[in-house]
Amino acid sequence: MSGKIKAVANQHSSKDYSKAEIFGKSQAMLVKKYHKSFPTYHPTELKKLNHLAEYLGVDAFYVKDESSRFGLNAFKGLGGSYCIGKYIGKKCGIPEEQLTYEKLKSEEVRKETEQLTFVTATDGNHGRGIAWTAQELGIKAVVYMPNGSAEERLENIKKLGAQASITNLNYDDTVRFAAQCEKEKGWVLVQDTAWKGYEKIPTWIMQGYTTMALEAIAQLQKERPTHIFLQAGVGAMAGALAGFFADYYQKAKPTIVIVEPNKADCIYRTAGADDGKIHIITGDMNTIMAGLACGEPCTVGWEMLSRYADYFVSMPDAIAAKGMRVLGNPLPGDERVISGESGAATTGFVTELMTNESLEYLRRTLGINEESKVLCFSTEGDTDKKNYRDIVWNGTYSSF
Numbered sequence: 001m002s003g004k005i006k007a008v009a010n011q012h013s014s015k016d017y018s019k020a021e022i023f024g025k026s027q028a029m030l031v032k033k034y035h036k037s038f039p040t041y042h043p044t045e046l047k048k049l050n051h052l053a054e055y056l057g058v059d060a061f062y063v064k065d066e067s068s069r070f071g072l073n074a075f076k077g078l079g080g081s082y083c084i085g086k087y088i089g090k091k092c093g094i095p096e097e098q099l100t101y102e103k104l105k106s107e108e109v110r111k112e113t114e115q116l117t118f119v120t121a122t123d124g125n126h127g128r129g130i131a132w133t134a135q136e137l138g139i140k141a142v143v144y145m146p147n148g149s150a151e152e153r154l155e156n157i158k159k160l161g162a163q164a165s166i167t168n169l170n171y172d173d174t175v176r177f178a179a180q181c182e183k184e185k186g187w188v189l190v191q192d193t194a195w196k197g198y199e200k201i202p203t204w205i206m207q208g209y210t211t212m213a214l215e216a217i218a219q220l221q222k223e224r225p226t227h228i229f230l231q232a233g234v235g236a237m238a239g240a241l242a243g244f245f246a247d248y249y250q251k252a253k254p255t256i257v258i259v260e261p262n263k264a265d266c267i268y269r270t271a272g273a274d275d276g277k278i279h280i281i282t283g284d285m286n287t288i289m290a291g292l293a294c295g296e297p298c299t300v301g302w303e304m305l306s307r308y309a310d311y312f313v314s315m316p317d318a319i320a321a322k323g324m325r326v327l328g329n330p331l332p333g334d335e336r337v338i339s340g341e342s343g344a345a346t347t348g349f350v351t352e353l354m355t356n357e358s359l360e361y362l363r364r365t366l367g368i369n370e371e372s373k374v375l376c377f378s379t380e381g382d383t384d385k386k387n388y389r390d391i392v393w394n395g396t397y398s399s400f
């Protein structure tokens with residue numbers, strides 16, 4: 001295994017839950033109402049893996065399976081569809097309560113939006129969500145991808161009618177390139193990460209993600225997870241969900257653990273440095289977790305994580321690969337979850353944490369034991385089928 005598991009605790013986690021409200025339950029209910037208006041909306045399944053829980057020595061193990069989200073094989077369409085809806089709503093003066101799929105497709109709105117072009121950078125899943133939303137609403141989309149992106153992911157975006165291409169830049173430079181296009185061509189940048197001066201649209205995208213947390217709460221019924229594991233690329237998804245759960249549970253907030261690949265652990269490094277600054281990673285981030293291969297934290301996400309996340313973990317690719325195998329080859333009686341490299345990162349981490357004897361200190365630090373109830377989000381299915389087979393069938397991948 002190249003590299004090892006590293007973890008740091010958040011020294012400044014906050015008990016002031018008021019800052020989480022923008023991603024809280026009330027906002028999430030508005031977002032979900034909007035998503036529900038899409039004809040292909042249905043809640044994704046929350047799978048309870050009882051036998052895995054027993055095997056790992058925890059009381060319960062839940063995994064929210066996002067592979068059936070809007071037919072896109074990943075959760076990301078939640079953010080793209082909500083930010084585009086909000087953008088058009090603002091442009092056309094439609095109040096949030098009236099923002100629906102049907103309204104956005106109406107003749108009067110189409111007249112206002114047919115000249116628009118949305119542009120974004122993506123490692124696959126976000127761009128697919130933007131392309132899908134644009135196609136649904138009859139708007140143009142241009143999507144740029146970093147070098148090394150999977151052809152299958154590119155083709156899936158093109159199939160949705162977007163103009164898409166792979167650049168020779170890494171993820172963060174591809175984002176800068178898309179931002180430059182907005183300036184030069186008058187397109188609208190819909191990026192799933194924020195930086196100083198570009199925060200409104202990413203905040204809408206993050207709010208979009210809260211639908212999956214709100215669904216999970218309903219599916220858990222009254223059961224409260226004790227530990228929630230969230231994978232991070234730029235940390236927008238993890239930040240939004242950490243905010244949601246902080247607002248929802250307040251003082252009873254579960255322990256929130258953020259998981260990143262060690263080749264792109266910008267959030268772990270930012271937390272570890274603990275100097276009030278954001279720390280970035282440059283160059284190629286050669287990890288199988290393509291969706292998490294981001295070197296610059298999202299400012300809005302980090303604001304939430306710095307308050308409401310409890311631990312930050314950096315781990316090698318082999319652990320995500322193990323998570324894919326564990327979910328794809330369940331113990332008898334458990335349901336199967338097809339989970340891609342980024343989707344399975346958290347399940348892989350929990351499996352390693354609970355079964356590797358040398359991690360006893362970390363289990364004790366995180367307070368995870370036979371009474372714990374674990375919640376993970378499998379944020380994607382097999383979005384790169386060739387890689388999925390290479391890893392799950394052959395046990396091989398490029399960063400071995």
Ligand SMILES: Cc1ncc(COP(=O)(O)O)c(C=O)c1O
Nearest residue numbers: 125233234235236237291379380
């Ligand atoms: C499948 C998957 N999971 C998790 C993430 C992480 O989201 P974020 O970049 O907001 O941290 C991504 C990002 O693209 C993703 O594609």
